[in-house]
Amino acid sequence: MIATKLSFVLFCWTAAFALPTTVQVVFMHATFVLGRFLPLFRPSSAQARRLYVRFLLYAGLLSAAVIILNALFVRNGEILLDLGVVQFSREGVEFGLRVSVRLVLMSTAVLVFFLSTPLRDLAVFLDSAGAPAVLTSVLLLSLEFLERLPQRIEQIFTAQEARGAPVRAGFIGRFRSLFSILGPLILSSIVESVERSHALALKGFPAPPEHRIRTRQPLTIPAWSLIAGVVAMIGWKLWESF
Amino acid sequence: MIACRSLHVAYGTGQPDVLCGPSFTVPSGSICALLGPTGAGKSTLLHTLSGTLGMFHHAAQCSGSVIVNEETFVPVPRRVLFPAVGMLMQEPHLQFSGMAETVEGELKWTLDNLGIVGGAAQKQISVALDRFGCSALRARTLRSLSGGELHRIAFASVLVARPSLLLLDEPVASLDQNARAQVARLLDSLRGEATILFTDSDPDLAMRLADRIIVLDSGTLRLDASRKTFLDTVDAFGDILTVTTWPRVRERFAASGPSSPTARRLRRTLGQT
Numbered sequence: 309m310i311a312t313k314l315s316f317v318l319f320c321w322t323a324a325f326a327l328p329t330t331v332q333v334v335f336m337h338a339t340f341v342l343g344r345f346l347p348l349f350r351p352s353s354a355q356a357r358r359l360y361v362r363f364l365l366y367a368g369l370l371s372a373a374v375i376i377l378n379a380l381f382v383r384n385g386e387i388l389l390d391l392g393v394v395q396f397s398r399e400g401v402e403f404g405l406r407v408s409v410r411l412v413l414m415s416t417a418v419l420v421f422f423l424s425t426p427l428r429d430l431a432v433f434l435d436s437a438g439a440p441a442v443l444t445s446v447l448l449l450s451l452e453f454l455e456r457l458p459q460r461i462e463q464i465f466t467a468q469e470a471r472g473a474p475v476r477a478g479f480i481g482r483f484r485s486l487f488s489i490l491g492p493l494i495l496s497s498i499v500e501s502v503e504r505s506h507a508l509a510l511k512g513f514p515a516p517p518e519h520r521i522r523t524r525q526p527l528t529i530p531a532w533s534l535i536a537g538v539v540a541m542i543g544w545k546l547w548e549s550f
Numbered sequence: 551m552i553a554c555r556s557l558h559v560a561y562g563t564g565q566p567d568v569l570c571g572p573s574f575t576v577p578s579g580s581i582c583a584l585l586g587p588t589g590a591g592k593s594t595l596l597h598t599l600s601g602t603l604g605m606f607h608h609a610a611q612c613s614g615s616v617i618v619n620e621e622t623f624v625p626v627p628r629r630v631l632f633p634a635v636g637m638l639m640q641e642p643h644l645q646f647s648g649m650a651e652t653v654e655g656e657l658k659w660t661l662d663n664l665g666i667v668g669g670a671a672q673k674q675i676s677v678a679l680d681r682f683g684c685s686a687l688r689a690r691t692l693r694s695l696s697g698g699e700l701h702r703i704a705f706a707s708v709l710v711a712r713p714s715l716l717l718l719d720e721p722v723a724s725l726d727q728n729a730r731a732q733v734a735r736l737l738d739s740l741r742g743e744a745t746i747l748f749t750d751s752d753p754d755l756a757m758r759l760a761d762r763i764i765v766l767d768s769g770t771l772r773l774d775a776s777r778k779t780f781l782d783t784v785d786a787f788g789d790i791l792t793v794t795t796w797p798r799v800r801e802r803f804a805a806s807g808p809s810s811p812t813a814r815r816l817r818r819t820l821g822q823t
Binding site for chain 2: 428431432435448449451452500502503504505506507508509510511512513514515516518
């Protein structure tokens with residue numbers, strides 16, 4: 309399933325450069341809908357769902373800002389709106405629309421992928437797909453770090469508080485004690501990362517390539533279709549340019 | 551079999567030696583305890599023997615040699631000796647791969663790395679979990695386990711690869727008395743199957759289990775002897791080891807007389823006739 313989602317991201321990124329803006333708008337909205345309703349692309353946790361909604365809001369605001377700024381500063385061609393001091397040009401609006409649609413389509417595809425894919429699943433997929441061990445290790449270490457972060461911060465907070473540091477005393481107090489929190493946090497994370505690297509190696513990670521192949525998942529029909537779509541778009545652009 | 555000869559290890563050029571030339575041999579199938587205070591070099595020695603020191607600490611300066619299962623490394627192994635060597639580290643939560651959510655998945659991941667899949671893998675997982683009395687935990691998520699359960703599963707995830715040499719870094723630290731007894735029983739059941747080298751700062755487990763006891767102090771070998779010899783000379787290590795149980799046992803032994811049931815039990819435990 310991760311291969312399908314990665315193929316979808318690749319498809320959206322290719323579409324963002326290869327297809328006309330009107331088609332991109334359709335894909336952009338389709339991605340919004342997929343991220344909201346299709347189980348495969350739906351955010352995997354409540355926190356991820358909140359993040360997705362917030363992203364949509366910010367994407368809308370960013371798009372509006374990009375369109376308005378381009379409409380204001382690109383002065384070529386037909387003027388759509390003349391307010392005396394401020395003029396909005398058609399070319400500026402179109403350029404802003406093109407840029408913002410491309411950006412939103414690409415970022416939505418990536419965001420939908422990451423919000424719907426637990427890091428653990430991604431690490432397993434990359435490992436079985438033969439990705440470099442360093443990449444998988446970094447993902448796993450990040451996963452461990454993020455999972456334990458709230459608990460660790462709470463522990464350090466309590467430890468510093470027990471020593472009289474004003475870690476919860478208003479904004480200024482918190483800001484002052486930031487360094488006394490960050491130091492132990494970074495240090496303990498480094499120590500744990502080293503230990504976990506040892507643990508992974510002690511369990512035979514990374515496995516030899518012949519062992520990875522045995523656990524590899526075959527590509528699904530949707531994944532193949534999306535890859536075929538990518539090849540078709542690239543082929544079409546090349547044909548068009550010649 | 552595992553051995554080292556005049557092993558010197560420093561974590562960098564110009565750094566002091568963490569291991570200052572210990573030489574010892576642990577025969578195949580035996581249980582050996584590595585005792586010493588914090589900073590004695592116990593963990594460094596285990597990491598050297600497992601290959602993690604050579605693999606990850608590129609600046610480390612090593613000399614001497616290490617022999618693991620008839621293979622000689624001069625000075626030390628530069629790769630992790632998986633699956634011949636299995637190592638259990640102090641913190642169980644750091645032992646897990648992060649690639650699996652369930653107990654079964656965690657054990658399966660180790661076997662995947664060995665290329666063991668399907669029925670053979672399932673069988674090895676069942677054997678490992680049975681050994682630890684953890685069959686009921688098979689489908690549980692790692693997050694839902696208690697500290698003691700995590701410890702046992704971490705141990706099972708090492709044993710599932712069937713290493714011939716087991717290195718255990720303070721396997722009973724932070725465990726309660728019941729859990730300690732369980733680990734002791736388990737190690738005892740592995741006697742003869744695997745060569746076991748475990749570290750501890752408290753000699754209790756060593757006195758219960760070990761065939762040989764090695765005492766390290768500031769990287770230097772203070773003793774490499776049988777359990778009985780260690781018991782006879784334990785007072786000499788009062789400066790570096792906290793012997794909590796055994797002086798009391800010895801007092802009881804002395805007070806009850808040589809033919810009392812307590813003395814007989816003690817002799818049996820120590821393997822004396």
